[in-house]
Amino acid sequence: MRVFVFSILSVCLLVSSLGAGCAERAENSGQTGRTDILPYRLAAGDQIRIMVYNEPGMSMTLMVSQGGSVSFPFIGKVRLAGRTLTQIEENIEQRLKGDYLRDPMVSVTIEHYRQFYITGEVESPNGYEYQPDLTIEQAIALAGGLTDRADEDDIQIRHPGRQLLKDIPATYPVYPGDTIIIGKSFF
Known part of the structure; x- marks a missing residue:
């Protein structure tokens, strides 16, 4: 009987610790499901939708321009580039609160990511x-796959404004604005 109770307690503890570990990983991973990615920050070329609940005249779809800012009703210029969706929501809510709306609720979503x-x-x-969680392997699939002359071991990537990285594995993450270069095989 003791062995049976001990076994049940052991299983319960194991399940409990696994569940806590899964919950912790999910919490740390944010929206993307990956722990190695920082929160997505907007830049020129992203298209977003800003919705102010119960205020249809203030809800709009916008493309982030090279300047990185937009003019928003009642509050004027709102900086988008370099900010997360949460930061933009909080900024607009804070600026609308009081003078214009009692308790504004703002939601910002991405309609289209930059390329x-x-x-x-x-x-x-x-x-x-x-696309969130995109890898080089998936990017190659989007581009129709490799040609017959492709060298699978000669993959390079350049993040915007950074140095070219060489000999990248196919599982390497891709970010908006990246340029992937697939080399040619000599045989």
């Missing part, structure tokens, strides 16, 4: 809309 680019030995080199 990443893939060139070299893929079937359809081009710019493609970024």
Whole structure:
């Protein structure tokens, strides 16, 4: 009987610790499901939707311009570039509160992400809309796959404004604005 009770307690503790670990990983991973990615920050080329609840005249879809700011009703200029969706929501809510609305509720969502680019030995080199949790392998699939002349071991990537990284594995994450270069095989 003691062995049976001990076994049940052991299983309960194991399940409890696994559940806590899963919950902790989910909490740390944010919206993307990956712990290695920082929160998504907007930049030129992203299209967002700002909704102010019960205020249809203040809800709109906007493209983040090169300047990175937009003019919003009643509050004027709102900086979007370099900010997370949560930061934008909080900023608009804070600026609308009091003078214009009693308790504004603002929601900001991404309608379309800015593009990443893939060139070299893929079937359809081009710019493609970024997707959360995208890897180089998935980007190659979006571009129609590798050509017969592609060198699978010669993958390079350049993050915007950074140095070219060489010999990147296919599981490497892709971010908006990245340029992926697939090299050509000599054989």
